[in-house]
Amino acid sequence: MPSANPKPRSYRIVGPQRQIDERETPHPRVDRGELGEKLRRWRTTNAGTDPFRRVLGPAGGGAPNPYNSLQHIMCAVPEGPVNPERRPVPDTAKMARNIKEVARFFGATVVGITELDQLYVYSHRARNNATMGEKSGDPVNLPHRYAICLGFESDYEKFLANNSRISDADYGLGNIHTIPTTFMLASYIREMGYAARAHHYGRSEINPIPLAVNAGLGELGRHGMLIHEEYGSRLHLSVVTTDLPLAVDKPVDIGAEEVCKYCMKCARTCPSHSIPFGGKEVYNGVEKYRINVDSCYKYRLASRGQWSNCVICVSSCCYNKPTAWWHTLATKSIKWTPPSLRVLIIKPLLWIDDLFWGKRPWKHMKWLDYDNAPETNARICNIPGCNVKHANLQHKKLHTA
Amino acid sequence: MTYIITEPCIDVVDTGCIDVCPMDCIHGTENDKMLYIDPEDCIDCGGCVPACPANAIFPEAELPEQWKHYTQINADYFKGKK
Numbered sequence: 492m493p494s495a496n497p498k499p500r501s502y503r504i505v506g507p508q509r510q511i512d513e514r515e516t517p518h519p520r521v522d523r524g525e526l527g528e529k530l531r532r533w534r535t536t537n538a539g540t541d542p543f544r545r546v547l548g549p550a551g552g553g554a555p556n557p558y559n560s561l562q563h564i565m566c567a568v569p570e571g572p573v574n575p576e577r578r579p580v581p582d583t584a585k586m587a588r589n590i591k592e593v594a595r596f597f598g599a600t601v602v603g604i605t606e607l608d609q610l611y612v613y614s615h616r617a618r619n620n621a622t623m624g625e626k627s628g629d630p631v632n633l634p635h636r637y638a639i640c641l642g643f644e645s646d647y648e649k650f651l652a653n654n655s656r657i658s659d660a661d662y663g664l665g666n667i668h669t670i671p672t673t674f675m676l677a678s679y680i681r682e683m684g685y686a687a688r689a690h691h692y693g694r695s696e697i698n699p700i701p702l703a704v705n706a707g708l709g710e711l712g713r714h715g716m717l718i719h720e721e722y723g724s725r726l727h728l729s730v731v732t733t734d735l736p737l738a739v740d741k742p743v744d745i746g747a748e749e750v751c752k753y754c755m756k757c758a759r760t761c762p763s764h765s766i767p768f769g770g771k772e773v774y775n776g777v778e779k780y781r782i783n784v785d786s787c788y789k790y791r792l793a794s795r796g797q798w799s800n801c802v803i804c805v806s807s808c809c810y811n812k813p814t815a816w817w818h819t820l821a822t823k824s825i826k827w828t829p830p831s832l833r834v835l836i837i838k839p840l841l842w843i844d845d846l847f848w849g850k851r852p853w854k855h856m857k858w859l860d861y862d863n864a865p866e867t868n869a870r871i872c873n874i875p876g877c878n879v880k881h882a883n884l885q886h887k888k889l890h891t892a
Numbered sequence: 893m894t895y896i897i898t899e900p901c902i903d904v905v906d907t908g909c910i911d912v913c914p915m916d917c918i919h920g921t922e923n924d925k926m927l928y929i930d931p932e933d934c935i936d937c938g939g940c941v942p943a944c945p946a947n948a949i950f951p952e953a954e955l956p957e958q959w960k961h962y963t964q965i966n967a968d969y970f971k972g973k974k
Contacts (some may be wrong), residue, residue, distance in 0.1 A: 529932055762914040764939035789935035793915045797916050874930075876921035879910045 494495065499704045500752075501711035501740035506776035508610045511698065513617035514627070517788045533792055538732040538747075541656065543859070544799075547663030549693050565670040566694040566733065570677070577684030581605060584738040590639060593679060598642040598672040600726065603706030606843065607638040607732050610697045620694070628775045631696045635686060635732035639676065640699060640706040642726035643668050647813050650806045651726050652856035654762070655863035658806070659799035666692035669729040677731045687733035699728035707740040712749035714757040714766050714804040715782040718747040721820050723811030724804070746825035749833040751780070754841055757804035760851050763790035766804060805850050809844045848879055893952050894931035895940060896966050898959040900948035901926040909940035909949065919969070928969040 498504075513519065517526075518532040524531040549562045559562040580586045591602040612633045619627050632633050649661035673689040680687035690697050708726070716724045722745075758766040765787035772781040790801060806812060812818040821840055830834050855864055872881050897909075897918070902925045904927075908916050909927065917933035918940065920926065929940075941949050950956065952963055 527932075566940045590952055756959040763935060764912075764914070784936065786937035790937075792933070792935070872916075872919065874919045874970065876923070877919040878922055879907060879918065879920055879927070881910070881916035 497741060499636065499710065500744055500748045501704060502701065502777055502779040504776060505773055505778045507814065508776035510610060510612060510614035512615045512627065513613040513631075513696070514615060514761070516617065517784055519617040519627075524538045530789055530792060543660065544656065544663070547660055547667065548731060559848075562667055562670065562693050564800075565667075565674065565761045566691075567620065568689075569622065569689045569694050570672070571681055573681045573686050574684045580736045583736045586736065587738040589820035590676070590680075590735070590737060594639065594641055594672065594676050597675045598643070599676075600644040600722065601642040601708055603703065604707045604737050605638050605640065605702055605706035605739050607633070607635050607697075608702070608705065609633075610691055611701050613696050613698070613853040616696065618694070633688070633696050633732055635688065635734055637733050637737050638702045638706065638731065639734065639737070640703040640708055641669070641673060641676070641729045641731070642703065642708055642717075642722070643672070643729070644722050645725040645727065645805075647725065647811070648854065648856070650684065650802055650811070650861045651852060652858070653800070653803045653806045653853060654801040655856075656799060656861040657858050657863055658802050659858055660861075662800045662802060665727040668798075669727050673729040673731055677733070680731065680733050680735050682802075684733065685733055685735040687731055687735065689729070691729035695730070697730055697732065699730050702730055703728050705742055709743065710745055711779060712747060712757070712808065713751040713755070713780045714761075714808065716805070717781065718745070718808065718810050719816075720745045720810070720826065721814065721819070725806075725811055744826070744830070745822065746828070746830070746833055746837075747810065749830060750825065750837055753834065753837055754809050756807045756809055756844075756850070760807040761787075762793075762803060762805050763787055763799065765790070809841060810852045811852075812848075893936050894934040894966075895929050895938065895949055895951055896955055896959075897927055897929055898948050898950060898955070898962040899926075900946040901944070904946045904948070906945050907935065908943040908945065912939045912943045914939065926934050928966045930965050930970050931963075932970070932974075 520526055521530050521534050549560055558719045568823065587604055611630050615627060616629050616631055617627055619625065643665055645665045646661045650658050652658050669691040674692040677687040677689040700711065700717055703717050709717045710726060712718040717726060717728065718724055719726050755768060758768045763786045765783040767780055771778050774781050791799065824836055825833055905920065905927060914937065915933050917930040917936055918927050919930065920928060938951065955963065
């Protein structure tokens, strides 16, 4: 099925694409030990050394009991029975407005609708689900026609305390927040008499990022994530796929395509050098910026000796700002300027961004018992006789710049 | 896979690579003539490659033929030390 028209600007289909097998995605690969035994061991032990982290995380990965993981419990039933009494939909635009309002009422920050492109549906699933009778390795059959894409805003301040337990806690909570809203929206549609399935963190049969781009929530950034005009990349994404007839949205041009060309802030600040400085590459028939997923994932081993999601690229993105008139003014100015002239406005704005927000945005924060201050003493090396100064890049360079 | 430090590092030991390594996996002592990458900790990010003034660092799969044995030399350095 073709993507919505017009085509998105931030990625381009240039060749034949294949469906991705969910077992090729990072978490299943780590569980199989394909990214190294050390990482596999860490995921099953060190990832859950902190009780607070365990509550926010999925079952496994160090969490001792799945019944103490809300994610695990809520993920169990992504699909349910459909009401046999189907409610007619004479006006798809009106129904789309209704769905968006209901989704926002249930907790979504932003909502967009697109046709479900089967190329962004996984070919096979990677996770077992006893409740649904689904097993790892089963082929995925998702014949739904539409994808309702939901975005959930993360806390701006906590994400600025990046690469710490504080930002990681908000990341974990954001993942959980996607689940009840997505579940309820899918249930609402099934109660109207149409098939619908919830795809959220921990239980998904689709890749939400290209669908969200197609649904007009934003553009694909250099760091491989969605960039929303107002919330930047601090949006958790989830999707409801359905047969409910809906009017679809169009991909948007917010100017992020041009901004990513010049900004490079995510590439400069990525501690694991996973984000490219260069141009786009073709992967699986898609021309886009290609990040090094493996080194990004493996960096979890280094993040303060803890298992945490670093989110430095999310917080350093120049679109990541609090809601304020000057941010709206800047993003609208870029958006409303013709693409060929945008460079004239982007470069001064990037200069202002560096001046006021720093080249490496970061904030010292104390919260609960956590303190994300740079460690003052260099880590003691465990190699006898080693005299090089180890202090970990995030502390010695990133946060002192 | 891992990155490997090879012969051009000998007697140069610039340490620029240590500053950029996010994993702190490049080590060396005062008595060592070169630095070594711990293959167990390296995450293959390649950040050390442009930082090396001697062009001594290569991904394991792209090692020049004459320096293939440095894979073992780097790994051996950490044997029994951890």
